[in-house]
Each structure stands twice: as structure tokens, then as C-alpha cells.
């Protein structure tokens with residue numbers, strides 16, 4: 001055990017560092033909760049809302065699983081796993 005480690009041990013250095021962070025947060029407290037819907041946070045300019053697939057009137061999704069949206073997504077947040085309808089090889093859909 002080095003002298004530096006020994007001094008930190010007998011002075012409860014880690015405890016003091018933790019108490020410093022706690023006191024700093026306590027003294028400089030700023031609420032981070034927004035009172036939605038009266039207050040709304042500022043969204044980034046490129047925000048487009050939640051991703052959702054459109055559906056036909058019968059409830060089936062309009063997506064054919066072509067992967068174009070996955071290829072075009074700059075943030076790489078879209079992943080498309082396509083599959084074929086059983087018995088209809090020309091009809092595709094997005095499985096995931």
C-alpha cells in the first residue's frame with residue numbers, strides 16, 4: 001500500500017468526493033421535469049416524429065420490405081427484415 005493510498009483510506013477520500021457531488025447537486029438544484037403539455041421541450045430540427053408503417057383498410061401494412069428506408073436512414077435506426085408470403089413468392093412484407 002502506497003502512502004497516497006493509505007492517506008486516502010484513513011481520510012475516507014471516496015466518501016468526501018461523493019459528499020462533494022451530493023452537496024453540489026443540492027446547492028445548484030435545477031428542476032429538469034417539464035410540466036407537459038403546458039411546457040414542451042425543444043426538439044431538434046431534423047426530428048420527424050415516431051416511425052410508423054401505413055396500413056391498408058384491411059389492416060395489412062403497406063410496406064413491401066424493399067429496404068430503401070433502411071438504406072436511406074442517415075442515423076441507421078431503421079432495420080427491415082423482409083419475408084415472402086407463403087405460397088405467393090411475388091408478395092413480400094416486412095417481417096420485422
Ligand code: SF4
Pocket residue numbers: 062063064065066067068069070080094
Ligand atoms: S422497406 Fe421499403 S416499403 Fe417498407 S417502409 Fe421501408 S421503404 Fe417503405
